[in-house]
Amino acid sequence: MATLNNTGVSHTVFYLLGIPGLEDKHKWISIPFFISYVISLFGNNFLIFIIITKRSLHQPMYLFLCMLAGADVVLSTCIVPQALAIFWFNAGKISLNCCITQVFFYSSVFISESGILLVMAFDRYIAICYPLRYTTILTHSMIGKVAVIIFTRSFGTIFPLIFLLKRLTYCQNNNIPHTFCEHIGLARLACNDIRVNIWYGFCIIIVTVILDPLLIFVSYLLILFAVFKMPSKTAGYKALNTCGSHVCIIILFYGPAVFTSLVQRFGCHIPPHAHILLANVFILVPPMVNPIIYGIKTKQIREQVAHIFFSKAEMT
Numbered sequence: 001m002a003t004l005n006n007t008g009v010s011h012t013v014f015y016l017l018g019i020p021g022l023e024d025k026h027k028w029i030s031i032p033f034f035i036s037y038v039i040s041l042f043g044n045n046f047l048i049f050i051i052i053t054k055r056s057l058h059q060p061m062y063l064f065l066c067m068l069a070g071a072d073v074v075l076s077t078c079i080v081p082q083a084l085a086i087f088w089f090n091a092g093k094i095s096l097n098c099c100i101t102q103v104f105f106y107s108s109v110f111i112s113e114s115g116i117l118l119v120m121a122f123d124r125y126i127a128i129c130y131p132l133r134y135t136t137i138l139t140h141s142m143i144g145k146v147a148v149i150i151f152t153r154s155f156g157t158i159f160p161l162i163f164l165l166k167r168l169t170y171c172q173n174n175n176i177p178h179t180f181c182e183h184i185g186l187a188r189l190a191c192n193d194i195r196v197n198i199w200y201g202f203c204i205i206i207v208t209v210i211l212d213p214l215l216i217f218v219s220y221l222l223i224l225f226a227v228f229k230m231p232s233k234t235a236g237y238k239a240l241n242t243c244g245s246h247v248c249i250i251i252l253f254y255g256p257a258v259f260t261s262l263v264q265r266f267g268c269h270i271p272p273h274a275h276i277l278l279a280n281v282f283i284l285v286p287p288m289v290n291p292i293i294y295g296i297k298t299k300q301i302r303e304q305v306a307h308i309f310f311s312k313a314e315m316t
Helices: 024-053 060-089 095-127 129-139 140-166 185-186 196-226 233-267 274-297 299-315
Strands: 013-016 094-097
Touching: 013 095, 013 233, 024 060, 024 274, 024 299, 060 095, 060 140, 060 274, 094 095, 095 129, 095 140, 095 185, 095 196, 095 233, 140 196, 185 196, 196 233, 233 274, 274 299
Parallel strands: none
Antiparallel strands: 013 094
């Protein structure tokens, strides 16, 4: 395994080391990784199945939730199998092209999820503030256009990263102390000036971790103003209750992302393995918990789940 390259030749192969300092605990760390991944796959795919097969759930709120569940499956699948291969088989070898591909999909799916959460917030705003126009505004055609915009924005934002990373000469260490390839982590292994990469990554953070949550916050302020103006407190409570699951998912998504970004930039005294574990928590927890939250807090989904399992029980 090469560590230094003094010939000026760029590395084409890298080695993901997992969680440095905790190598002897990799087998134990793999257990929560595996369990969370299985729960994420089962929960999100089951949620997608219910929404697609039940016509009563072909409403904007659930269609956006279906997109979120699909993005969760892709996000966890981009990262967790690679991490498990490192923990179980010490199989951390990865080519430069595969590493950049992982960066692309991981980052673009993250931006897609941020966009979906933003649209879901506007969906709740329209449903509560303009209930009579809800079905005329959010038609299936409009939802399709919104989906195209979300995924076009995410891919268009991250696509330049491919060229920003491919232009670099990786003549330093080819060991990556992480469970997956990350943009700045990979760029720091280059001998070139990476200020463009740093600033572009900073702009991506502003667009997703700052701008999107700000717009979500504004939409919920407008929802609160509308609820306080409702003559019936019961109606206001029901309106807020429909937003409860979405608010929980927003906190779970942006909370670890913001905390991880702050730790990476200002947590100089925090051990490297803590940085890596925090980054993986951001990947593991939201995809695992999102279907559980919606399953518990959304009455229509609970009813459909109960109908499926009870009907199967009666058949047996």
